[in-house]
Amino acid sequence: MPLLAALALAAAMTAPARASAADGGAYVSPGGGNVRVALGMRSRTAGVPSLAEAHGLVRNWRREGSVTRFEFSGYYQPFFRLRGADHCRVTIDGRPATPAREAGTLRFDTPAVEDAERDRAKVEVHCV
Structure with a gap:
């Protein structure tokens, strides 16, 4: 839980926020204003991609x-960035x-x- 606590603290510095990990994921929901949170999960193994x-x-x-696999979805201007890839x-969904x-x-x-729980893109990262 230290990462989650750090996210909540960082978000609280600019706006009231709530952090949760109820379903195994972590998120920060701003109470007002704009809050930007970047998770830097660095690879411990060279040549292995990580989520930046x-x-x-x-x-x-x-x-x-x-091969790294995950599902991704978002409501507004969704994107993800990979480090080491x-x-x-x-x-994404079988297409390059x-x-x-x-x-x-x-x-x-x-x-x-519209429904990020149901409509998830399947992402595969194939590394050599």
Whole structure:
């Protein structure tokens, strides 16, 4: 829970906020104003991608050999950024995804959805 506590503290500095991990995920909900939270989960293994930032819901993150899989969805201008994925091939719902290079990461924008619980994009990151 230290990461969650740090997120709540960082958000509270600029606006009243609420943090929760009820379903195994972590989020910060601003009480007013704009709050930006970036999770920097760094890889401990060279050549293994990590999530640098996400503007949306990341679910079921798992690594199987050289493939990382997760589900992603968001309501408004959703995107995610991967660190350490320069030599990887990324697909979203089985289609090749073209990233934008941003701040030493690869950024992937996805379509907004109305029901982020039901409409989840399946992301696969294949690294060599």
